[in-house]
Amino acid sequence: MTNHAGFVAIIGKPNVGKSTLLNSLIGQKISITSRKPQTTRQNITGVRTEEKCQILFVDTPGIHTTKSRALNRYMNRSARLALKDVDVVLLVLDRDRFGKEDEYVSEVFLQNNAKKIVVVNKIDLYEDSIKLLPFLADLQNKYPDAALIPLSAKKEKNLDTLLKVVKNCLPIAPFYFPDDQLTDRSERFLVSEIIREKIMRQFGREIPHQTVVALERMKIEKEIVNIDATVFVEKNSQKRILIGSSGDKIKRVSTDARLDIENLLEKKVMLRTWVKVKSGWSRDDDILKSLGFNEI
Ligand SMILES: Nc1nc2c(ncn2[C@@H]2O[C@H](COP(=O)(O)OP(=O)(O)OP(=O)(O)O)[C@@H](O)[C@H]2O)c(=O)[nH]1
Ligand SMILES: [Mg+2]
Incomplete structure (x- = not known):
C-alpha cells in the first residue's frame, strides 16, 4: 500500500485566520486564536492522518514588517523557517483586503519552490460571494501557478476542496507521526x-x-x-x-x-x-x- 505524506506551511500577515484554519483542518484546537494580530508566536505543526495520507500543516506567526523587538524578529524567522523543504505553501488572505503587508508576504510566497495555494479566507463575511470574482481573477494573474481556494476557516466552508488540492500535491512518503498524534507540540x-x-x-x-x-x-x-x-x-x-x-x-x-x-x-x-x-x-x-x- 502506498502512502502519501508531506508538509504544508500556512503563511500570511497577522490576523488573517491561519491558526483558525489549522484548527479546523485538524478538528481540534491546537493553535490559539484571537481577534488581535500577532497571536501566534511559534510554529506549530498539526497532523491530519487519513487512511493513506498524512498531512503536516505548519501554522506560523503572521509575517509583519515591525522588526524592532527581538520577539518580532524571532516570529518572522520562525515563519520563514517553516518554509524550508515544504511540499506545499499556503498563502492565506483576509477576503479581498490585499494591502502592503500582504505584498510583503507575497514576495516570500513567490520565492518558494513548493507547490502553491492561495486561500481567500473569511468568505462567510460576504453577503454575496460573487463580489469576489474580480479579485480572484486578479489573483490568478498574479499567481498563475497557484490554486485559488475561497473558504471560511471559521464556518468550515469549502475545506474539503482545499484538502483535495493539498492531497494531490503530496509526494509518496511514509508517515512522519503515529496516526493518533495531532501535534508536534508538548x-x-x-x-x-x-x-x-x-x-x-x-x-x-x-x-x-x-x-x-x-x-x-x-x-x-x-x-x-x-x-x-x-x-x-x-x-x-x-x-x-x-x-x-x-x-x-x-x-x-x-x-x-x-x-x-x-x-x-x-x-x-x-x-x-x-x-x-x-x-x-x-x-x-x-x-x-x-x-x-x-x-x-
Ligand atoms: N468571520 C470569520 N472570521 C474568521 C475566520 N477565520 C478566522 N477568523 C477570525 O479572525 C481572527 C484572527 O484569527 P486567527 O486564526 O487568530 O488569525 P492568525 O492569522 O492565526 O493570526 P496571527 O497568529 O496573529 O498571525 C479571529 O477573531 C478569528 O475568529 C473566518 O473564516 N471567518
Ligand atoms: Mg495565529
Whole structure:
C-alpha cells in the first residue's frame, strides 16, 4: 500500500485566520486564536492522518514588517523557517483586503519552490460571494501557478476542496507521526498557550504583546493535574491591569484557562497563576531563550 505524506506551511500577515484554519483542518484546537494580530508566536505543526495520507500543516506567526523587538524578529524567522523543504505553501488572505503587508508576504510566497495555494479566507463575511470574482481573477494573474481556494476557516466552508488540492500535491512518503498524534507540540506548551490566549482575549492593546507564560510546575496525578504558571509582563502598570482590583481579572483568566486545559487533558485541573514583571523580555534575545524561545 502506498502512502502519501508531506508538509504544508500556512503563511500570511497577522490576523488573517491561519491558526483558525489549522484548527479546523485538524478538528481540534491546537493553535490559539484571537481577534488581535500577532497571536501566534511559534510554529506549530498539526497532523491530519487519513487512511493513506498524512498531512503536516505548519501554522506560523503572521509575517509583519515591525522588526524592532527581538520577539518580532524571532516570529518572522520562525515563519520563514517553516518554509524550508515544504511540499506545499499556503498563502492565506483576509477576503479581498490585499494591502502592503500582504505584498510583503507575497514576495516570500513567490520565492518558494513548493507547490502553491492561495486561500481567500473569511468568505462567510460576504453577503454575496460573487463580489469576489474580480479579485480572484486578479489573483490568478498574479499567481498563475497557484490554486485559488475561497473558504471560511471559521464556518468550515469549502475545506474539503482545499484538502483535495493539498492531497494531490503530496509526494509518496511514509508517515512522519503515529496516526493518533495531532501535534508536534508538548502538553506543557499547549497549556501555556491556552493561558496566553485568555490574556489575549480579555485585555486591551497594551497587554497582549508583552506577556509570556512560563509553567513552573505541571504535575499529572491520577485524579488531578496541578499547574503553577507565571505570567511575565514588561511593566508594573501592566501587572496591575492584569491582576485587576483584588485579583478579579487574573482569576477570570485562570478560570477560563482551567476549563480549556481540563478539556485538553481530560482530567480535573488545579491552576495557580502569578504575575511577575520582567522588564524588556520581548526585546532581549537572551531572556527570550531563557523563556523557551529556542534559538533559530
Ligand atoms: N468571520 C470569520 N472570521 C474568521 C475566520 N477565520 C478566522 N477568523 C477570525 O479572525 C481572527 C484572527 O484569527 P486567527 O486564526 O487568530 O488569525 P492568525 O492569522 O492565526 O493570526 P496571527 O497568529 O496573529 O498571525 C479571529 O477573531 C478569528 O475568529 C473566518 O473564516 N471567518
Ligand atoms: Mg495565529
